[in-house]
Each structure stands twice: as C-alpha cells, then as structure tokens.
Amino acid sequence: MKTPEQIFHSRDKRPHSDPEVFGRDEVRLANRNSGALLETLGLDITPTGTHYLLTHFDTPLLDAASHSLRFHGVFDAPYEMSLEEIRALPAVTMHVTMECAGNGRAGVSPRSCSMPWMYEAVGTSEWTGTPLRPLIERAGLRRDAVEVAFTGADFGFDRGQPHAFGRSLTLAQLAELDVLLVYDMNGAPLLPQHGAPLRIIVPGWYGMASVKWLTDIESLAAPYQGFQQVQTYRFRKDDNDPGRPITTIRVKSLMVPPGVPDWLTRVRFVSPGPTEIVGRAWSGGGVPVTRVEFAVDDVWQEAELLGAPGPFAWAKWRVNWQAEPGNHVLRCRAWDANGAAQPIGPQWDMAGFANNAVQAVDVFVGEMP
Numbered sequence: 001m002k003t004p005e006q007i008f009h010s011r012d013k014r015p016h017s018d019p020e021v022f023g024r025d026e027v028r029l030a031n032r033n034s035g036a037l038l039e040t041l042g043l044d045i046t047p048t049g050t051h052y053l054l055t056h057f058d059t060p061l062l063d064a065a066s067h068s069l070r071f072h073g074v075f076d077a078p079y080e081m082s083l084e085e086i087r088a089l090p091a092v093t094m095h096v097t098m099e100c101a102g103n104g105r106a107g108v109s110p111r112s113c114s115m116p117w118m119y120e121a122v123g124t125s126e127w128t129g130t131p132l133r134p135l136i137e138r139a140g141l142r143r144d145a146v147e148v149a150f151t152g153a154d155f156g157f158d159r160g161q162p163h164a165f166g167r168s169l170t171l172a173q174l175a176e177l178d179v180l181l182v183y184d185m186n187g188a189p190l191l192p193q194h195g196a197p198l199r200i201i202v203p204g205w206y207g208m209a210s211v212k213w214l215t216d217i218e219s220l221a222a223p224y225q226g227f228q229q230v231q232t233y234r235f236r237k238d239d240n241d242p243g244r245p246i247t248t249i250r251v252k253s254l255m256v257p258p259g260v261p262d263w264l265t266r267v268r269f270v271s272p273g274p275t276e277i278v279g280r281a282w283s284g285g286g287v288p289v290t291r292v293e294f295a296v297d298d299v300w301q302e303a304e305l306l307g308a309p310g311p312f313a314w315a316k317w318r319v320n321w322q323a324e325p326g327n328h329v330l331r332c333r334a335w336d337a338n339g340a341a342q343p344i345g346p347q348w349d350m351a352g353f354a355n356n357a358v359q360a361v362d363v364f365v366g367e368m369p
Contacts, residue, residue, distance in 0.1 A: 026116045035120025041256045041280045044309050044316070045095070046123035048186045053193055054100045054115060056165055056228075057156030060213045064189070064197035069181075073149075073219035076140030083197050087183060089130040094180060094203060095310035097124040097282045101206035101233055101246050104346065104355030111352045119254055119359055124280075124313050127201045129182035133174060136217070141171070144221045148174060150200055151226075153213040161227050167211050168224035169202070178203055178312075181214075203312035204248055204285040206354070208233045236350040249284030250356040251342055253292055253317070253334035257361050268363040275323045281305070282314035283336035291335040292317040296328055303332070323365045330361040 022030070036052045064083050072078040100121035105111055107118065136148060151166040169177070180201045183190060190196035195212025202209040208228065224230075234243030256278050259270035281289040288311070292303040301319065308315035317332075333342040346357040 022116050023113060025113055029115045033115055035117065036123045038120060038254065039256055041254055042278050044124065044313075045126060045186060048125070048188070048191065048194070051123035051125060051185075051194070052098075052100060052121045054102070054121065054207065055154070055193065055212075056158070057154045059192050060153040061192055062153060062197055062213060067197050067215075069198060069214060070216050071135065071139040071219075072216065074142040074145045074221050075219050076142055078139055081135075083183065086130060086181065086198070089135075091128055092131060092180060093126050093128045093184075094178070094201070095124060095308075095313035096127055096201055096203045097122065097249075097280075097312065097314045098201075098207045098210065099249050099252070099282075101208050101353045102351070104357065105352030107357060108346045108348060108352040108355050112350060114351065121207075122252075122254070122282075124309075126186050127180060127182045128184035128187070129180040129201070132179040132181045132200060135181065136174065136219075139219070141219055142221075145219045146171065146222065147220045147224050149216075149218045149220055149224045149226065150211040150214060151216040151218065152195075152199075152211045153215050158227060159231070161231075163227045165211065165228055166224070166226040167209055167229055168220070168226070169209070177205075204287075206233075206246055206249055206284075208246070232351070233353070235353060238350060241350070246353055247284075249282065250354050251281070251283040251287075251289065251334050251336040251340045252356040253279055253281035253289075253332045253342065254359050255279035255294070255330065255332050255361065258321075258323075258330075259363065265362075268361060269368070270323050270363050270365045271368050272323050272325055272365055275321045276318060277303075277321050277330070277332075278316065278318045279303075279332055280314040281317055281332075281334035282308075283334070283338075283340065286311045287336045287338050287340075289315050289334050290337050293333050294319040294321070295331040295333075296321060298329075298331075323363075325365050328363045328365060330363055331358045333358045 037050045068080045103117045103121035106116045147168045149168040155164045198214040199212040233246045236243040259268040293300045294303045303317045303319040306316040335341045346355045
C-alpha cells in the first residue's frame with residue numbers, strides 16, 4: 001500500500017503555467033478562496049464578508065467553549081488558557097491592512113501553479129484581541145530560546161509533506177512587532193473562515209504570518225523547520241535557491257474601477273465628463289505612504305492623499321479625471337516614507353510572491369446606450 005507521501009509525490013514540484021490559461025488545479029483553488037471586491041476600496045474597513053480568504057487546507061470548525069491555547073516548549077512556566085480567560089485580558093483594537101503574499105501572482109510570467117490572485121487578496125479590518133508579548137513573558141522564556149512557533153489546527157499535505165500550518169517569529173521580531181492574539185474581527189467574534197476562535201495578527205507583514213485557528217505557541221531552542229516557514233513563503237529565483245524569507249508588505253496601491261463592467265472581461269464602461277477616482281495605498285512595517293500618482297494612458301498626475309485610520313492601515317487617495325471618449329488604460333502607483341515605489345511591471349519571483357506592480361484598468365468612455 002502506498003504512503004500519503006508517495007501518493008502526493010507527483011505534486012512535489014509545481015509546474016509553471018501559461019499566463020493566459022488557468023489549469024484545473026488553479027480553478028479548484030480559486031473556488032476555495034476568495035478575493036475582496038475592488039468596489040469596497042472606497043471604505044476604510046473591508047466588510048467582513050468580502051475580506052479576502054486564503055485557506056491552505058480545510059477550515060477547522062473548533063468549539064470556542066472548549067478551545068484552549070497551549071504555551072509550551074522551552075518556557076520556565078508553560079501553561080494553557082481558555083478563550084474565556086483570554087477575553088478577560090486587556091483588549092486592544094487595531095486597524096490592520098492584510099495582504100496575501102501571493103497577491104498579484106497571475107501577473108507574473110512564467111508563474112508557478114498556485115492560487116491565481118490578481119489584485120483582490122487584500123483587506124483592512126478592525127482586529128480586537130490582547131497583546132501577545134505579555135503572555136509569552138508570563139510563560140518565562142528560557143535563556144536558550146531563539147524563536148517562538150505558532151501552530152494552527154488546519155492540517156493537510158503540500159508537495160507530499162503532511163503538516164499543520166505553522167509559522168515562527170524570532171525573539172527580536174517579537175520584541176519589535178505589535179503582535180495581537182485576536183478573537184474579534186470588525187466588532188464580532190471571528191468567523192470560522194477567518195480563524196475562529198483564535199488567531200494572531202502580525203501587523204505590517206504579509207498574511208501568512210497571521211496564523212489562524214491557533215492551538216499552540218511553542219518556544220524553541222533552534223530555528224523552526226515547519227514546511228510553511230522554510231519550504232515556501234520565500235523569494236526564490238530557481239529550484240536551487242534557498243531563498244529569502246518574506247516578511248513586510250511592499251508598497252502598493254489600488255483604485256476602485258470606475259463606471260460599470262462588462263460581465264466577462266471586466267472592461268469598464270464610463271460616461272464622458274468629470275469622474276472621481278478613489279483608491280487605497282499601503283506599505284508594510286508601519287511605514288506610511290507619502291505619495292500616490294494616477295495615470296491615463298501613461299500620462300501621470302499627482303493624486304490627493306487622505307488620512308489612514310492607523311499606522312498599519314491603508315490610506316485613501318482620490319483624483320478627478322475628465323473622461324474623454326475612447327479606449328483608455330488607468331493606472332496608479334504609490335511611494336512610502338522609505339523611498340520605496342511601486343514598479344510599473346512585476347519583479348519576477350519563482351512563486352509569484354509580493355508582486356506590487358501597478359494596477360491597470362481598461363476603460364471605454366462613451367455615451368451610455
């Protein structure tokens with residue numbers, strides 16, 4: 001009888017894909033996951049039901065009443081906490097923009113066969129929970145501790161390897177980052193698909209770090225070797241490249257597509273005349289966006305940059321466009337306080353990670369029939 005590793009062995013290397021053709025496996029993934037509605041970019045907070053979702057395996061359905069979180073490993077005083085006990089701790093609410101590391105993968109060529117995100121794997125929510133650092137300090141990190149690993153209840157196979165989804169942070173990262181242990185999203189308990197009953201939120205990092213369905217927090221005396229830490233979510237040039245870990249979000253912007261769409265192509269139909277364009281811009285690590293530009297057919301102009309609801313949340317921008325009849329391509333790009341700017345085209349990565357190339361929206365301007 002074959003082992004699970006043998007059954008899935010044929011999928012240990014994902015094929016590159018045609019940029020214009022999506023395979024059956026990618027369609028399955030697209031049916032399991034969902035992106036935000038770009039029209040909700042006009043809102044400070046993404047409605048919970050339209051916040052993007054990337055779930056690696058099946059969604060665990062956990063009982064909040066009996067769920068507990070274990071602190072174990074190289075701690076002096078390991079312990080467990082129930083959800084009720086965690087909810088009784090001092091609460092913090094943070095506006096955090098979260099983006100999937102694979103957002104924009106469909107625009108990278110050649111791309112690895114995976115979830116074929118275009119622009120929609122991003123959203124901003126009010127996350128409520130308690131700061132993680134005091135809970136780790138309560139457990140008493142031993143002097144030989146070097147990392148802390150976070151494990152979720154979701155379990156499955158990737159490239160033939162069985163594992164529960166897990167990630168880790170170094171002690172230096174934990175000291176620097178405002179990591180939250182979260183139980184509420186937009187003023188309501190987490191939904192099952194968003195990690196109920198407990199998850200972490202790592203503000204300013206791509207979404208893979210914010211482990212859902214959290215069951216274990218483990219202190220380690222050696223670097224974590226979990227699949228999702230060392231075999232993926234790394235920038236790689238080829239199969240022999242060990243890669244660089246993906247961490248903070250790259251500067252990016254998106255616009256609400258104006259007008260109305262064609263059902264199949266999503267090309268926009270806009271009436272001639274004054275048209276307000278609005279959108280959002282964000283960057284990682286708490287670095288603010290300092291500038292946004294908008295272009296019609298590669299002619300760029302400055303957009304008005306409005307406020308952000310928090311240091312880890314996107315900022316709103318707007319511009320007035322005098323829509324002239326004909327076919328046009330609209331684009332937007334952002335800069336952050338570190339001087340980083342969105343590239344016009346994608347920066348190639350073997351798995352299509354962290355593509356922050358500018359958005360392009362095809363528009364036809366004409367009289368409405």
